[in-house]
Amino acid sequence: MTDLKRYRIHYCINGEPASLLISSFEVPGLEQAELEILLHYVREPRAAVDAPWENPIRPSEDSRLEELGVSDIQIEEESH
Numbered sequence: 001m002t003d004l005k006r007y008r009i010h011y012c013i014n015g016e017p018a019s020l021l022i023s024s025f026e027v028p029g030l031e032q033a034e035l036e037i038l039l040h041y042v043r044e045p046r047a048a049v050d051a052p053w054e055n056p057i058r059p060s061e062d063s064r065l066e067e068l069g070v071s072d073i074q075i076e077e078e079s080h
Helices: 030-041 060-068
Strands: 003-013 016-023 072-075
Touching: 003 030, 016 030, 016 072, 030 072, 060 072
Parallel strands: none
Antiparallel strands: 003 016, 003 072
16 A cells, blocks of 8 residues: 555547556546546646536536547556
């Protein structure tokens, strides 16, 4: 739990395979993976997540991921 590990996030964007490499002490969850993908593609990251006081019908993260065409997210630990 105290070792920084590297994780590869595999996903498709508009049907094309892509991946990101992140470092974390714990296995990132799906929500973290989605945020990492958004941070990679969205020019204004602060606009990618709803403010705590907002109550949208559909979360902005979901809308942004759909707009980008992100699908098939998988997370795996990078081997040394």
